[in-house]
Amino acid sequence: MDDFYAARSRTIPPLAWSNIAPPFSALPFPARAAEAMAEEPALEPEFEIVDPHFHLRDFSDSEASGERYLAQDFRDDIARSGHRITGSVFIECGIMYDAEGEDAVRSLGETRYVGELAQAHRKSGLASGIVAKVDLTRTEDLDALLAHHEEAGRGHLRGVRNSIATASFPPLSGIHNDPKLLQDPSLRAGITLLGRKGLVFESWLFHPQMDELAYLAKACPATTIVLEHLGCPLGLGPYAGKLDTTFAEWRPAMARLAQCPNVVAKIGGLGPFMGQMAGPETSSVSLARDWKPWIETAIELFGPQRCMFESNWPANRPASTYGQIWNAFKLATRGLSQSERAALFSSTARSIYRI
Template identity: 90%
Template structure:
């Protein structure tokens, strides 16, 4: 994120903007009870979660620690055998050079991964590294690899921006993926066996298409199905969003080096949990998006994600996995294994 203090902007959702700018509270899902886990024996690798340990006790936003995530997993009843931490710009070194401060977050999570190696917590780490700084980039990546204690699996640089409330406070550079220096950095990631990820909104998906074509030897991960929007001018118009989103997904699926994370659905679509929210209602709402992604990419290039705790306004942790299980009951055992665990294990070398 550029142009603002990320720690102040992340807020309680951990998605890169102040929670006060959003039309829902951070703990909305607590109005719904946890549904019993369906098929609790099914192995799951969760490839997208965040931690929030603010060093400043006065910092805005809710803390979410490794023990909180462990407790949520246990409460859900689902069999989570591994997980991947995705950078969120919080546990940075202070002071330090701007390009190096994110080492603090990588080091923080690397120590957690080492301590929890038996459970696979944070078995993979996707760090924040400024890929537009070619001078010294390889050395900086090596320092992140050391800080991650062998768990570094990729880098995220995001472009999510929108010109309308409540998203207009997000100030990522929308042209970042076009930067020649960044593309050199993404190419370097591929040579080092690391993936590239970017958080973006569905009107920006063609930026990722262009990047994937320019860097064909690097695995690129589309987060949250391109974050289809149901806020601002898209509020109450998910049919319009779907009509824009599906062709963009089809273009992206033509790039063989792109893998899709299925999840993060709900908050940006304008969906908020109520006492009536259940796994069944979520499966019904998410089914068209999930089935379209699987149809276009195939199970071997898709992986389910929780985006936890950022998705807490829309559901409980367990309801997310129940919904995914409900939608995919008609698929084969091998297809479901890919979606729930083996694709993530392959992409993140877990």
Template identity: 40%
Template sequence: MTRDATHQAWLDQVIEPVIDPSRAIVDPHHHLWRVPGSPRWGTYDLDDLFADTGSGHRIEQTVFIDCTSDYRTDGPEEMRPLGETEYVAAMAEESARRPDATTRIGGIVGHADLLLGARVADVLAAHLEVGKGYFRGIRHAASWDPSEEIHNGHHNPPREMLLSEQFRAGFAELAPMGLTFEAWLYHPQIPELTDLARAFPDTGIILNHVGGHVGIGPYAGKRDELLAGWRRDMAELATCTNVSVKLGGLAMPINGYDWHKRERPASSDEVVAAHRDIYLHCIDLFGPDRCMFESNFPVDRLSVSYAVLWNAFKKIAAGFSEDEQERLFRGTAMRVYDLDEID
């Protein structure tokens, strides 16, 4: 086990009974780092994932999302992200055979540089080959902001990348291979994603973290004002039926809630109070068929424990019907990522 004992002790200050422990869940967004991905997050490997998914909620499957881990260190630059897919595919197979596994990795979303244009087709084909049947799509982070106080995306995107002809030439290669696009951006960029989604209505797009709310730097202290613009932009995006939304990823430092700086981590009631209206607005716009709760672990683990976070999601969803809750917690992710049922 590689988790930081001091941070774990901090999280353990807030222990809650697990709500509705029998509810089947697919967690469609987590990462793995075999080597430290950041001084803040440290190593997060399969044992760490099992420790979190085994904290009381019934996490049947997960989907790994790219995080620039285990890239190849030699060979053509565009092929180096294949190392991540190779590593996670091996972890997915291990999660299926280990008797102590608390979940199974059912899908993989890796990275390919769509700015390669049509040449990216060879990279995508290679991902499918080494992915051992788990590969579902790619993420090319578009998160960019002019402020020097905002860290731009881990793929170092240029400004207005989603609108560029070169990027779209690469994007056009996804649908023919049955692959989805994972959209990680910041909230001012949502209109760019809407433009992309309308240009490629046959490509499945998954918006990460409800559109990337930024609450630090020039955006600090302006939450109500920014939410008004976010609601407007999300309403336009919702008209694109090829777009689904992940409900989560709002406990990161960039979101500006500063829970990671406190003496005690967030409780589920605090998460509900801060995020309920945001998630319910997404569900109202996109419907349960196009929304799915996500953990974004271990990044959101900086602020809240896994068990507490899923308690918050269950409290937020309590007013929906059983069928709607099944889609929010499992069904939408199963369909969007074309996951196999577990025997």
């Protein structure tokens, strides 16, 4: 089946990048920094994990900038890790789009591509849920467009992502999203519609933008809103070597978000944007040490029932192997109860994404 879908995808030209998402070649770190690293043995290999954040990158043009990452690659990384991944959620990445049609509907190609994969691999939990890209500012036909994504996703559509991550300084200045998008009244109407349809809203942003999400959450209280990557705390550009300063800015913003009961936090995506690159000294022990203050703060503020661990794979590969991420999370939470850890590793994600 994987060969069939890989062959089919070659008929879909790559998206001409716009302000939807940054081309991966524009990100300020190498795509495969941890590739040569040996995978660690899995800690607690029978512990159930639902991975609520992964991407696929099927560039049909061999000359396209960016690295292909197919369903089989993800399955291989899971198998090598030794961890028990029973479900996963695909997050839109603006690549497998339809070649024709107006911009607002071309993203149906990506939802359709992943929906067919999910249908073919129901037993393995590949893409148990899909978070699609849909222009939520459309006021006339948004309901119909969401229905088309529901159909394209073969019953796996669980939410929509519109991102605001943007920065004016190198090395992040190549990332282009509308930083004022979350203030748009038409977007808020679209997010309210998501809530009525039982779909979640999530947004990729950087930590100085977190208050925008808090304002949005208060304006759309009936919609579940997912904070990705703990707000992506920065350690690059003017923040390089100043993670203490970043933490001092980030923690109160997290506290303000935690006061919004409809906000859920994904814990992960830590590493590359904090300036952490994989090296000979990288291990799950070192990652757990570096990430633990951020992890513990999120759990303290939101509680385990509103937090879920994520891999952000393969985007996080510059910082570690896939297995090291889950080992680090397991090490960082050994002091918690069994029920608390179950929420963080699987049950919160199952609840939010209806897996």
